[in-house]
Amino acid sequence: MAQLLYSPHTTAEEALLPEVDLTPADPWLLGDTIGSERAAGLDAAISGLRAALGARRVVDVNSTPAGGGVAEMLYRILRYTRGAGVDARWFTIEADPAFFALTKRLHHLLHGQDAAGPSLDAHTAAHYAAVGEANARALLRSVRPGDLVTLHDPQTAGLAPALHRAGVRVVWRSHIGTDAHDEFTDRAWAFLRPFLETVDAFVFSRTQYVPTWLTERHVAVIQPSIDPLSAKNRPLDDDAAAAIVRRMGLRAGRRPRERALYRRGDGSVGVVHREPVSLHSLAPPPAEAPLILQISRWDPLKDMAGVMSSFATDTTSLDGAHLALVGPDVTGVTDDPEGSRVFAGCVELWHRLPPRSRARIHLACLPMADAEENAVMVSALQRQATVIAQKSLAEGFGLTVTEAMWKSRPVVASAVGGIRDQIQHGVHGLLLEDPHDRAAFAAEAGGLLRDDGLAASLGAGARSRALEQFLDDRQLCQQSALYQVLAAA
Structure with missing residues (x-):
């Protein structure tokens, strides 16, 4: 894969965004946990989404494939979406340290907290815009007009203008915020707002996080969720859990030749080797x-x-x-x-x-x-x-x-x-x-x-x-409803 250059002169032929591998998972697997009534509702919601999309794709873009709640959530939700027959894909942006220092400061400001970091001046905004444009051009080699693209958090807002110009339906989802808007949140929104003016819909985790300038825009409130069948949340018996924690050095009593065993997602037996x-x-x-x-x-x-x-x-x-x-x-x-x-x-x-x-x-x-x-x-x-x-x-x-x-x-x-x-x-x-x-x-x-x-x-x-x-079927239903509205617009 060609290296992504952070310059407004980068051509689309020079780059592709990294795509995260997704193994489809049948959402009906949730049925034993959520019950038949909720499972039927989930099936109806995703069937409606499939019909509304036709050949169009559902694409999510964030900043990292691992290391946080957003990445974990995307992996699960998109596996179920793809397992239900929707062409769902996941890409991550590429950027330099100066860009991520800026977006980390925006992260704190949106939480209502001040933090050290790059000043939010015209030079910084120009760099942010250039990174967004370069990533958008790379993404446009993999998406088509009419596709539904959800951009996650401040790292991705700069992609929105170019995607809109290309005929992509754009959702921007913020997983962060604060109930009390103040000078810090105002500063962050003043920086981000020019990049978000053409977005088709917005998603927040709480109503209180929605800034006042979005009063007349299409806003949905969708709370995050967990997958009860994921490796982090499926059953793990006490003896296995204790052996794993001993392996990590966080409980005493490790036994000679003790093996920290668990059941992997494919049904095979896994062993925790790493400390x-x-x-x-x-x-x-x-x-x-x-x-x-x-x-x-x-x-x-x-x-x-x-x-x-x-x-x-x-x-x-x-x-x-x-x-x-x-x-x-x-x-x-x-x-x-x-x-x-x-x-x-x-x-x-x-x-x-x-x-x-x-x-x-x-x-x-x-x-x-x-x-x-x-x-x-x-x-x-x-x-x-x-x-x-x-x-x-x-x-x-x-x-x-x-x-x-x-x-x-x-x-x-x-x-x-x-x-x-x-x-x-x-x-x-x-x-x-x-x-x-x-x-x-x-x-x-x-x-x-x-x-x-x-x-x-x-x-x-x-x-x-x-x-x-707070299980994934609820979020899948809400997300399907939002996407159906956008697909029909």
Whole structure:
């Protein structure tokens, strides 16, 4: 494949966008989980989409094939879409470090947070536009007029003008946002708006995220979802999960010649061979010790350092418990230039802790070379955790919360963004009204460690809520309805 050059002079013949391989999956496989009535509704929705599309394609474009909730969601949704007979394809853009530094700043601004990064001036906008145009020209070698293309998040907005000129139906989907619009969100929208004026429809995860300038435009609210049959969410028995977590060095008691086995998606038996690419731990947590877990990207808005400080400074509520902060290999998420810095900051903080605190806190970066193995490692950790935390300072939706709920785990999470839509406090989990309140986090997590009955009740409520509201059939139905409207326009 020819290298993509970030210049307005790049010709379409010089480049193709990378396409992600998709193995079709029959959406009827969801039937045993969602029941016959929901399965029939899903079949009707996708049949209607097939009829409305005819020979046209459904195409999604984002910035990375791995390393975040958007990439995981696209893989699942598009597999089911293709398995239902729709020509669904997935491409990722290519860009330079300056571009991704800019889009990371836009990411923070859309969350209502200021951040260091490139200034949003005319020079930066010109570079952003040039990258978008080059990627759009490359994409137009693979899409045709009338195809439905969904662009995801700030990294892709610059493709919209060129795609519109070529007769493509364009949707822009934002997975991030904040309920309280302010000078930071205004700054981000002022930068992005010129690139989005020709978009045919917009998708947001919450109504509150929609900016006022879209009042008269076609806007849909579609919340993310999880696949109960994916490697991260399908059943995994306790013994297998425990063996995998021991293999990762996050539980003591590893046995000689013990094998960490799991069932792969194709039905074969897989073995977790890899260990964390980076592990900071004085010794594995004892098998009997309660384990608090937060799994997130190494992003400052996930507040991994804040979780660590909350845990380390508590002297009563969390005594005897261990904390694991786990994220992806920081070299494997190409569109997030902050990951290495955030992880390094957490490691530095860990080294400064008193020995007693450091002995009970563990930092790990999981390998991403095998996506299914990575997913099973995450699943095993979630299933072995006593309490799952998501103390984000801001959150678009929070699929790590959804995953924990599906596994019947008690969750302590910040009452921000889409987490509010998932959890009713005291019914499906516990919410922190102030995500900066470290004492409150320690008290809520410690309360769950001491009250097995409450933890079990919240876990059961969480599982029921995830089943009812946050599985992939719901998102597939909503998406099919939107695409049918656009195909008919």
